[in-house]
Amino acid sequence: MDDVVIRTARREELVDVTQHVEAAAVRAGVREGVAFVWVPHTTAAVTVNEGADPSVGRDLLAALRRLVAASGPWEHREGNSDAHVKATLVGPSVAIPVHDGRLALGTWQAVFFCEFDGPRQRRLCITVTPAAG
Amino acid sequence: MDDVVIRTARREELVDVTQHVEAAAVRAGVREGVAFVWVPHTTAAVTVNEGADPSVGRDLLAALRRLVAASGPWEHREGNSDAHVKATLVGPSVAIPVHDGRLALGTWQAVFFCEFDGPRQRRLCITVTPAAG
Amino acid sequence: MDDVVIRTARREELVDVTQHVEAAAVRAGVREGVAFVWVPHTTAAVTVNEGADPSVGRDLLAALRRLVAASGPWEHREGNSDAHVKATLVGPSVAIPVHDGRLALGTWQAVFFCEFDGPRQRRLCITVTPAAG
Numbered sequence: 336m337d338d339v340v341i342r343t344a345r346r347e348e349l350v351d352v353t354q355h356v357e358a359a360a361v362r363a364g365v366r367e368g369v370a371f372v373w374v375p376h377t378t379a380a381v382t383v384n385e386g387a388d389p390s391v392g393r394d395l396l397a398a399l400r401r402l403v404a405a406s407g408p409w410e411h412r413e414g415n416s417d418a419h420v421k422a423t424l425v426g427p428s429v430a431i432p433v434h435d436g437r438l439a440l441g442t443w444q445a446v447f448f449c450e451f452d453g454p455r456q457r458r459l460c461i462t463v464t465p466a467a468g
Numbered sequence: 469m470d471d472v473v474i475r476t477a478r479r480e481e482l483v484d485v486t487q488h489v490e491a492a493a494v495r496a497g498v499r500e501g502v503a504f505v506w507v508p509h510t511t512a513a514v515t516v517n518e519g520a521d522p523s524v525g526r527d528l529l530a531a532l533r534r535l536v537a538a539s540g541p542w543e544h545r546e547g548n549s550d551a552h553v554k555a556t557l558v559g560p561s562v563a564i565p566v567h568d569g570r571l572a573l574g575t576w577q578a579v580f581f582c583e584f585d586g587p588r589q590r591r592l593c594i595t596v597t598p599a600a601g
Numbered sequence: 602m603d604d605v606v607i608r609t610a611r612r613e614e615l616v617d618v619t620q621h622v623e624a625a626a627v628r629a630g631v632r633e634g635v636a637f638v639w640v641p642h643t644t645a646a647v648t649v650n651e652g653a654d655p656s657v658g659r660d661l662l663a664a665l666r667r668l669v670a671a672s673g674p675w676e677h678r679e680g681n682s683d684a685h686v687k688a689t690l691v692g693p694s695v696a697i698p699v700h701d702g703r704l705a706l707g708t709w710q711a712v713f714f715c716e717f718d719g720p721r722q723r724r725l726c727i728t729v730t731p732a733a734g
Binding site: 384385393439440442467 | 631641675686689
Binding site for chain 3: 497504506507508509536541546553561591593595597
């Protein structure tokens with residue numbers, strides 16, 4: 336398992352981590368398989384979306400704020416229930432195919448660590464498993 | 469594949485299944501790999517979120533009810549379209565790394581079976597695959 | 602990695618791709634393992650939900666339209682930010698267990714390619730990894 340440290344700078348932020356995942360896939364030396372990206376936190380998540388135009392990520396964070404109001408009402412007393420809900424909506428894991436020893440991302444795809452309750456120091460875990468045959 | 473029976477008691481409920489997933493990972497005897505949790509139902513899901521304070525789970529269920537009104541409007545005649553939509557938003561699978569023979573969960577993370585149309589008897593399937601190298 | 606071409610006919614559409622995933626699992630010759638379905642696009646996704654009654658899929662698309670208004674407000678200038686947000690909410694990957702050489706889908710489950718910005722020619726990638734032991 337590869338462990339990467341991510342430092343976020345704002346309460347909500349997308350951090351492009353594609354190069355970390357790609358590097359882990361190359362280090363694993365797998366020609367055909369799957370790279371698993373895991374976020375070991377409950378107020379952050381991981382997604383794959385357009386990496387070329389940063390306005391897509393800003394639109395995503397704005398849409399999530401409209402869907403899950405920070406103001407609640409919430410029962411949990413730490414003031415970050417919106418971040419917990421967003422973490423589940425986006426999800427803690429993605430599974431990306433490895434093909435010919437590289438991440439098989441589409442033309443416009445990038446992997447994003449999603450911070451919903453920063454700034455904090457965070458971790459990202461990457462595990463690569465080989466395909467059958 | 470490990471098959472676990474889950475009995476839910478309410479229409480909507482989070483059930484902490486971390487110990488079942490941990491037990492399956494240990495049984496598989498894998499030092500480094502990935503544990504896949506699968507929900508073979510269309511009105512339930514699986515997520516990972518905070519396990520220490522049960523108010524987080526209640527906030528999550530309440531937020532999902534605000535997002536997807538049970539009253540619709542819906543075309544499907546069985547009265548549970550809200551549960552089908554929530555199942556897709558949360559998702560039927562998570563992939564959790566196994567490190568040193570244990571689930572590599574973060575400090576606050578627990579695995580939750582998400583019931584959206586109970587009470588019912590449900591199943592949870594766990595498969596463990598070894599990492600490369 | 603199996604690569605399947607999907608042609609969508611509308612802006613938003615669910616396409617049942619269960620048979621493609623099942624065929625890839627059989628071709629891989631794996632008795633116990635996991636089939637990973639991957640969408641290499643940023644305005645499409647993959648989910649698992651009820652396959653018997655097509656009104657469930659229509660309810661899902663309608664609920665997503667209510668959650669993420671096409672009209673925004675959006676910063677991204679291509680007019681498809683709603684599709685990018687839906688892609689992240691539904692997700693680019695699912696991991697389905699393979700048991701006794703077949704996909705271990707529940708009675709009502711089918712795998713759906715989710716088009717949110719069609720009609721287009723799309724791809725679906727399937728990788729199968731063997732379980733431990």
